[in-house]
Amino acid sequence: MDKGGEALLKTEKLTHIYGKGTPFERTAIKDVDFEVHSGEIMGVIGHTGSGKSTLAQHLNALLKPASGRVLLNGEDIWRGEKKVSSVRFAVGLVFQYPEYQLFEETVYKDIAFGVKNSGVPEKDIESAVYSAMDFVHLDKSVAAKSPFELSGGQKRRVAIAGVIAMMPKVLVLDEPTAGLDPKGRREILSHIRAYRDATGASVVLITHSMDEIARLSDRVTVINRGEIALGGSVREVFSREDSLTRIGLRAPVVSRVLRRLHAMGIDVDCGACTVEQAIAELKRVAGDARA
């Protein structure tokens, strides 16, 4: 798989049990080994209830593992001298439907909440807030408005900006596009990529959509019933169509079409998984055929 050296953020045999010791006990994730390298976008995909959000909350020390470890820069986040709160600023987590956590009178104050808590000097707060607003394409004029008078999509951006403003080294997003229209989705995804490109941070993108993974991520982890089912580069994972089907997932439409063409004897490379790549690939094949 990836040979990029030491992982920035990593879990080892991570297991979490909800409601331990009650009749409602439930093992949400089991023996999860997961790695994020510096600067990469890691997609995490799995069915409802497969444990994606649980995993996400372990990455920034919101949940404590029943067993196993979470390592940030090689250090156990529950061991070392560093306080747990420093982990929360290094690994920024955007929750599922984050707009429900907005509470301040103005958008500006709400975005500044996390930055203030992180202990950034007063004079740097303003620039952090405005640059975060820039990443998610929020106009400066919105800053003075109440977050409650914005549209759903705008609220979502404010919430994401609130985490981006803390400049986390790893940005974890739990289904950031859920409930948005296609245009809103594309925009949010491009903001996320822009953040990675500009800061070199890593991104963990949790989603239900294979197409989003195909479009954005470098590597994928497929999680099924709390256990890692598949992992590797996007190309590798999408080529394991039978394994994906077995756990009830499907590769993106594009790679399935290419695979079908391949089966029909047309010599296409099945690795392409976005529409653009597929078009390029088909053009190449068409060109070859004509020549």
Added chain:
Amino acid sequence: MPVLKDITLGQYFPGTSVVHRLDPRVKIILVVSYIAALFLAKGLYGYALSLCYLALAAAVSGIKPIQLVRGLRPMLFIVIFTAVLNILYIPGEHELFTVFSLSVTLEGVTTAIYMIMRLFMLVTCTFLLTYTTSPIMLTAAIEKLLAPFKLLRLPVHELAMMMTIALRMVPTLIEETDKIMSAQKARGADFESGNILKRAKALVPLLVPLFVSSFRRADELAVAMECRCYHGGAGRTKMKQLRVTAPDFAVAVPSLLYFAGCVTVGRLL
């Protein structure tokens, strides 16, 4: 999660035991009679018999003893406090020893022990009720039991509906609180340290979203109920009819006789 996981109020552990299947009205009546018996019972035998009944009911219900004991934990302080007061202030003839010129008597100690037993049994039996009866059944039963008060123009149905909705919302609110708390912690909010003023201020990021979403939920629920033509109690029928059947009598009658026994045994001996 760690902050809220101890809340067991109104929690229901589904099951199929005899205790679970008993008609909820019968259960409520039994619990009320049991509590009355506890207050009327006297002496060691009375309490011992009541305890036996509770132990039997708990065993039959299949609820783990640890769950029942866990429910008692919040009570511990009050119980110990009243027990100490009882021990120190009840006058009696058989003085055991004195502390700070207050005499501790045999009567004081026995009263304290009885009182502890009584409180524990009282709380445990109500927990047994809520652990084995779903909130919906509970409120349906209360509505039925209070039905006679409709004659006095008491809005029984509306009260029961309010109770049902409130109970229904408790777990949702707990879950929501957990979620918002985690989300704010992810932005570095600190709910656990600092003085009282600081902690109160730290609650703002929790309470504002919680209120906003509660109002939204209430609004959505009201609309959803209106869409389904809800217009109060008049003429409404129930999908699940409560029926008192032979097994209910088979449990209720001996139980009530037993309670009567608990009350009289202390007086006779």
